[in-house]
């Protein structure tokens with residue numbers, strides 16, 4: 001499976017003492033592909049990245065970079081000889097080196113002229129051409145982050161591993177850096193694994209998302225695939241709030257206060273129906289359900305309603321077309337779009 005991929009991990013495991021951090025993960029990243037690795041805190045994202053980088057040794061399994069085995073089968077290639085670069089949350093620029101020297105760090109041994117040209121080109125691209133002689137402490141967080149990215153890209157790695165690279169940036173800088181990072185990666189055809197806790201990073205930057213839970217990947221797919229068929233409640237919630245409603249799964253259907261939903265693959269038992277907020281419309285019809293409006297809020301594009309649905313204890317929040325209105329205290333009929341409702345075992 002490693003041939004033809006920029007990076008591949010095959011049945012990789014890693015424990016710290018008796019704590020299993022990565023249980024059994026296989027993931028292959030194509031040349032030039034950006035994969036976002038998402039999951040709750042402690043699920044093993046950083047450990048997986050460290051295994052790919054060579055900062056940890058796998059207890060079992062194989063890691064290959066560009067088809068060459070770098071860990072497993074008796075091999076272990078140290079990080080600096082794997083042909084990949086790392087970008088971490090804390091940038092880790094060298095404080096005693098100026099910006100140009102930081103960017104040049106991975107280019108040791110090349111002709112001076114070539115180093116100068118690469119550094120000048122990258123500093124220009126990140127908009128810091130005039131700061132080449134500044135030291136890291138003289139730059140803002142966002143500028144330091146751009147330097148860290150330039151430093152990682154300078155040796156032209158086939159694979160860039162990024163661990164929460166944007167998390168120290170405010171929202172506006174974050175979006176700018178994300179766009180810039182993707183542009184630089186695409187330009188160079190570099191593959192990347194981006195560890196993030198922010199689904200927006202994944203939606204904006206990634207070709208595929210890999211969702212991790214308790215040391216395992218539970219779903220790998222394009223953002224649209226994950227959106228259309230989330231593997232679990234966490235995956236369903238990645239793209240925005242969902243209403244979660246208890247259900248009973250029986251005979252291939254989940255029966256809930258919001259109606260019955262087909263569940264051909266689930267065993268009978270307690271379930272949860274997750275409904276995207278905009279899957280609810282105000283409409284009468286044979287399947288319509290009655291609800292009382294508890295509160296409304298105009299959100300610009302949508303109008304948010306807090307509804308007490310008949311037969312349901314906990315109120316739900318939905319987002320309807322802003323041109324429709326509903327008065328608090330009034331009654332409405334709602335229908336749920338089946339394509340935006342997902343059932344999981346409770």
Ligand SMILES: Nc1ncnc2c1ncn2[C@@H]1O[C@H](COP(=O)(O)OP(=O)(O)OP(=O)(O)O)[C@@H](O)[C@H]1O
Nearest residue numbers: 016019020021039040041042043044045046047048
């Ligand atoms: N050096 C270590 N020694 C012992 N346990 C560790 C070590 N590093 C991580 N762990 C544990 O391994 C598990 C996975 O950690 P990891 O840092 O890979 O998760 P993560 O998904 O990156 O989390 P976060 O999003 O919080 O950074 C956690 O339970 C963590 O406490």
